[in-house]
Amino acid sequence: MRACILGGGFGGLYCALSLHRRLKKSAQVHITLVEPRDRFNFTPLLYELLTQELAPWEIAPAYQDLLKHTAVDLRQDWAEHIDLDQQRVTLRHGEPLAYDYLVVALGSQMRPPTTPGSQTHTLPFNTLADAEQLERRLASLDHLPKVQVVVAGAGPSGVELACKLSDRLGSRGQITVVDRRGEILRSYPERIQRAAARALAQRGVEVYL
Ligand SMILES: Cc1cc2nc3c(=O)[nH]c(=O)nc-3n(C[C@H](O)[C@H](O)[C@H](O)COP(=O)(O)OP(=O)(O)OC[C@H]3O[C@@H](n4cnc5c(N)ncnc54)[C@H](O)[C@@H]3O)c2cc1C
Structure with missing residues (x-):
């Protein structure tokens, strides 16, 4: 067989x-x-x-x-x-x-974001190659005293990425998470949403919902 x-x-x-x-x-x-x-x-x-x-x-x-x-x-x-x-x-x-x-088991493809400019001016975060590309971009900004990063989407990926970016950049980082919906981790239980909000707040990540 x-x-x-x-x-x-x-x-x-x-x-x-x-x-x-x-x-x-x-x-x-x-x-x-x-x-x-x-x-x-x-x-x-x-x-x-x-x-x-x-x-x-x-x-x-x-x-x-x-x-x-x-x-x-x-x-x-x-x-x-x-x-x-x-x-x-x-x-x-x-x-x-x-x-x-x-x-x-061929997986899925991300729906291309429709926000103008998002195709040309954003970095995706789905694969090892994407993570390495982001890492290279961050490394190229090492000489700057302040690095501002905006994360689009406050789902599990956006929240975790924002926290890790903040950990990586430390006091040089100014991280913002933006989501068009009214809450972070929308489909998650409230206690998890609260824990995520705490993790973002502890790191000084700004959240715009
Ligand atoms: C940053 C990030 C973090 C995540 N964290 C979590 C998490 O904590 N928990 C969780 O449950 N999920 C998480 N996910 C989601 C999880 O990765 C996906 O749900 C999972 O990968 C889907 O598995 P899959 O096998 O269906 O598809 P995929 O993992 O996309 O695998 C599909 C495979 O098919 C191959 N392929 C494509 N086309 C062809 C072809 N024509 N011929 C042969 N092969 C082909 C691709 O190379 C790929 O290896 C995360 C995703 C991302 C991007």
């Missing part, structure tokens, strides 16, 4: 590892993971790159290391086409992959 998993994010990687664990006694099952990147991005820890609490290799371990004690067959490639009738996936570079079971 051939199980093919497209995408090596949290969904795809954990699916591959869990299938391997459950099925390892069965030599009949061949698990293939298709992922174009060579490193898994542990997104919840991206912020720690800015404060240098963690190094890139800790946040983004190589798939080869993560999978080396498993029988998961890693194809570093893009899935370009799925033929459901033929049960086959066309890859950008490699041979087509035939499967019996297919898992599609």
Whole structure:
């Protein structure tokens, strides 16, 4: 039996590892993971790159290391086409992959922000590459006595990023969080909203709702 998993994010990687664990006694099952990147991005820890609490290799371990004690067959490639009738996936570079079971775990794409200027004048914060780009930008401002940063969005990412930026910049940092809705962490329980508000206030982060 051939199980093919497209995408090596949290969904795809954990699916591959869990299938391997459950099925390892069965030599009949061949698990293939298709992922174009060579490193898994542990997104919840991206912020720690800015404060240098963690190094890139800790946040983004190589798939080869993560999978080396498993029988998961890693194809570093893009899935370009799925033929459901033929049960086959066309890859950008490699041979087509035939499967019996297919898992599609290709993630999602951020809706481009519609605020004028946001496409050209903001930095995203979704991947290791984004975090490294932000880190480079901050490093290029090291000589300035004051650094002002505006974080758009007071969801979990915006709040954590604002706190980490404040920790990173210390007294040089002037951090502001802006959200068009009337509260921070809108879908979270009140006690978590209060804890987040406290964390922002303790760091002197300004919040505009
Ligand atoms: C900064 C940040 C912090 C976060 N913190 C948390 C948190 O604390 N808790 C939490 O629950 N969630 C958190 N999230 C959200 C979490 O990262 C996502 O919910 C999760 O990554 C979704 O997993 P996924 O496998 O569906 O997709 P993804 O992780 O996006 O994985 C999709 C994978 O598919 C691959 N891919 C794309 N196209 C192709 C193709 N054509 N062929 C082959 N492969 C392809 C991509 O390279 C990628 O590796 C955070 C997100 C960010 C950005």
